[in-house]
Amino acid sequence: MSxxxxxxxxxTQTDPAAAAGKATTERNPVLSPSFGKTPAATLRRYxxxxxxxxxxxxxxxxxxxxxxxxxxxxxxxxTRVFLPPLHEVLEALGTLIxxxxxxxxxAASLSRSASGFGIAVVTAVALGxxxxxxxxxxxxxNPLLEVFRNTAALALLPVFTLLLGIGETSKIxxxxxxxxxxxxxxxxxxxxxxDPLLVRAARSLGLSNFQLFQKVILPSAVxxxxxxxxxAGTSSILVLIAAEMxxxxxxxxxxxxxxxxxxxxxxxxxxxxxxxxxxxxVNYLLVGVERHFSRWRTAVGSRTA
Amino acid sequence: xxxxxxxxxxxxLQNITxxxxxxxxxxxxxxxxxxxxxxISLDVSAGEFITLVGPSGSxxxxxxxLLAGLTKPDTGQVLVDGREVAGPGRxxxxxxxxxxxxxxxxxxxxVSFGLEGVGSDGKRYSRKERAEKAREYLELVGLGGFEDRxxxxxxxxxKQRVAIxxxxxxxxxxxxxxxxFAALDAQTREQLQTELLRIWATTGKTIIFITHGIDEAxxxxxxxxxxxxxxxxxxxxxxxxxxxxxxxxxxxxNPAFVEHRHKVWSLLHDEVRRAQExxxxxxxxxxxxxxxxxxxxxxxxx
Numbered sequence: 001m002s003x004x005x006x007x008x009x010x011x012t013q014t015d016p017a018a019a020a021g022k023a024t025t026e027r028n029p030v031l032s033p034s035f036g037k038t039p040a041a042t043l044r045r046y047x048x049x050x051x052x053x054x055x056x057x058x059x060x061x062x063x064x065x066x067x068x069x070x071x072x073x074x075x076x077x078x079t080r081v082f083l084p085p086l087h088e089v090l091e092a093l094g095t096l097i098x099x100x101x102x103x104x105x106x107a108a109s110l111s112r113s114a115s116g117f118g119i120a121v122v123t124a125v126a127l128g129x130x131x132x133x134x135x136x137x138x139x140x141x142n143p144l145l146e147v148f149r150n151t152a153a154l155a156l157l158p159v160f161t162l163l164l165g166i167g168e169t170s171k172i173x174x175x176x177x178x179x180x181x182x183x184x185x186x187x188x189x190x191x192x193x194x195d196p197l198l199v200r201a202a203r204s205l206g207l208s209n210f211q212l213f214q215k216v217i218l219p220s221a222v223x224x225x226x227x228x229x230x231x232a233g234t235s236s237i238l239v240l241i242a243a244e245m246x247x248x249x250x251x252x253x254x255x256x257x258x259x260x261x262x263x264x265x266x267x268x269x270x271x272x273x274x275x276x277x278x279x280x281x282v283n284y285l286l287v288g289v290e291r292h293f294s295r296w297r298t299a300v301g302s303r304t305a
Numbered sequence: 306x307x308x309x310x311x312x313x314x315x316x317x318l319q320n321i322t323x324x325x326x327x328x329x330x331x332x333x334x335x336x337x338x339x340x341x342x343x344x345i346s347l348d349v350s351a352g353e354f355i356t357l358v359g360p361s362g363s364x365x366x367x368x369x370x371l372l373a374g375l376t377k378p379d380t381g382q383v384l385v386d387g388r389e390v391a392g393p394g395r396x397x398x399x400x401x402x403x404x405x406x407x408x409x410x411x412x413x414x415x416v417s418f419g420l421e422g423v424g425s426d427g428k429r430y431s432r433k434e435r436a437e438k439a440r441e442y443l444e445l446v447g448l449g450g451f452e453d454r455x456x457x458x459x460x461x462x463x464k465q466r467v468a469i470x471x472x473x474x475x476x477x478x479x480x481x482x483x484x485x486f487a488a489l490d491a492q493t494r495e496q497l498q499t500e501l502l503r504i505w506a507t508t509g510k511t512i513i514f515i516t517h518g519i520d521e522a523x524x525x526x527x528x529x530x531x532x533x534x535x536x537x538x539x540x541x542x543x544x545x546x547x548x549x550x551x552x553x554x555x556x557x558x559n560p561a562f563v564e565h566r567h568k569v570w571s572l573l574h575d576e577v578r579r580a581q582e583x584x585x586x587x588x589x590x591x592x593x594x595x596x597x598x599x600x601x602x603x604x605x606x607x
Contacts, residue, residue, distance in 0.1 A: 201405035204373045205419050205475075206393040215421075219409045296409040296455050 084266050092266035093273060101255075102274065108250035109240060109278075112168065116175025117236045121229055124180045128187025128225075133213070138188075149185070153178035153239050157246060166247035171240065178239040179232035186228025190221030223294035230286040237279055252278070313387040314348035315511045316372065316479065321345040321381035323367055340536035341367045345381070347530060347539060351478070354505055354512045356522040358573060359532030360580035365515045368537070369483050372513065373399050385479065395419065398472035402484040404464040406456040412467045413439040413452035419475035442470040445507070447500065462493035469501070473508065482514045486521065498525060519573065523565045524556060531572045534580035541572055 068086040075083060096102040131138045157174060164170035194217050202216045244253025252275050259267035323342040341364040349355050359365050370376045371383050374393040383390040385397065398419075406415050417435040430438070436452075443449055446466040456464055465485055472480060486494040498521065505512055516522050522529045529543045545565050547556055556562055 195405075197401060197403055197405045198407060200375070201399070201401060203375060204393050204397075204399040206374075206395060211422065215418075216407065219407070222409075296457065 089269040093270035105255045116172040120176040120179035124183035132191035179236040182231035183228040190224030226290040315351040316349040317384040318347045343536035356526030362535045363532040364537030397479045398477040400482040
């Protein structure tokens with residue numbers, strides 16, 4: 001009950017940095033009000049936050065510096081060819097964007113991983129709900145699912161290529177396959193871990209099986225399902241790049257391998273850089289979605305009876 | 306306890322027996338049949354507030370499950386308004402000890418849970434009507450202005466208020482409460498007990514309230530039904546007459562209260578010892594339980 005008054009106090013602070021940290025100050029209202037009362041304290045806080053930001057980005061900055069300076073000053077000339085400094089890679093990236101090549105490859109990769117990922121999410125959630133709901137189906141399917149789950153997706157790449165060719169189908173299929181299992185397992189776990197008391201409460205209200213599923217089991221499993229979806233997003237990109245390296249005419253994996261074979265080393269690094277940025281972006285988006293659906297679970301500490 | 310004369314009781318338990326098969330274990334390879342309730346007969350009239358006490362394992366929760374329609378008796382009948390209970394229904398609401406709020410729903414959405422879909426009378430509430438009702442009932446339990454809070458943002462006492470509001474919102478005749486205040490601290494519990502009496506007086510519900518606190522049973526109930534240790538039998542029903550319980554006076558130090566309390570305590574005493582010897586000790590001989598701190602000690606003066 002005392003929370004609203006305390007957060008009001010933090011809102012009146014003139015410190016713009018407080019806005020960024022608002023989410024945390026709201027949760028720890030006791031810690032925040034004493035800060036930002038005097039200019040000196042505000043300054044100290046700026047310096048400390050600035051220091052934190054520099055420290056947090058420090059490793060990345062050092063790495064980029066090493067990449068820029070290392071090939072020129074530390075490595076022998078022969079290595080420099082295979083490890084061009086950062087600015088050359090960025091120039092190559094600029095050229096690839098300028099002539100539209102990168103966009104083409106990116107679009108090819110994105111459409112493949114999106115379709116494979118989409119297929120996987122839809123089928124895995126549906127199957128997961130069925131398996132979790134019907135115990136007999138679970139006992140029947142579980143051993144087989146264990147076998148498949150523990151078979152690395154890339155080990156099956158040759159099989160997919162042999163059966164489905166080197167076209168889009170095989171690539172979308174392998175992405176779907178790789179993304180399928182995290183979603184499936186998390187869906188099953190999510191349904192299984194529904195609080196039995198909530199089921200009892202809903203039953204005492206006379207809910208039918210379908211209503212129980214729709215109103216209690218599904219909403220309570222959603223955060224766990226989204227954790228699986230986030231994991232699937234990461235692995236779908238990973239597998240796709242590998243698949244594109246083996247046999248494709250477009251895509252980021254193709255760009256990387258093809259640049260290597262054409263001795264366009266800066267282009268190769270530009271491709272790699274794009275892959276890691278794409279991975280970061282996808283993960284960031286999916287974490288956001290996951291967090292959105294798990295809002296009600298945030299305060300773990302206050303869940304005690 | 307005799308039926309047939311006068312109006313039909315709101316709730317009528319007629320010679321209820323309920324057995325459970327215990328799962329086979331190492332010491333007991335065949336499993337065993339455990340009698341939870343044995344020959345319980347009890348009539349509760351409309352608008353009555355009856356509390357149920359009994360040692361751990363006396364089948365209190367089983368009895369409540371039967372009334373809620375979550376299980377069926379092996380023999381005997383559970384009648385509500387003269388009709389046999391066939392399953393859960395919206396004429397009865399259950400309030401659980403652990404609140405059982407849906408954590409993904411706000412307080413208001415939790416309260417309106419029971420109003421969604423088509424009710425037993427075929428009525429369907431619009432979204433606006435549901436929100437209106439939720440606000441009304443949150444107001445009733447003293448939580449006006451907390452409509453948009455999620456359960457994790459509420460204290461234990463507030464959560465139980467929301468749970469009570471949820472049970473009241475779809476307007477059942479009967480409120481079944483399974484140790485609803487046992488997980489709360491002493492102060493909050495006393496506060497909620499007073500509020501429950503107020504709500505009972507306002508709404509005129511029939512309330513069956515299970516507890517393992519003797520003070521709580523005597524304070525709340527018009528009658529206290531004492532169950533024996535396993536197998537649960539109805540040992541005695543104690544009529545409680547404390548006069549009007551409105552106002553701020555300390556009812557618990559009233560000599561009549563102390564006397565009633567002592568009577569229930571004596572009835573429970575042997576049962577508790579027997580239950581302890583049988584290996585389940587949720588309730589102490591002095592009527593308190595390890596997970597429930599005593600609010601006052603006037604009982605010792607008696």
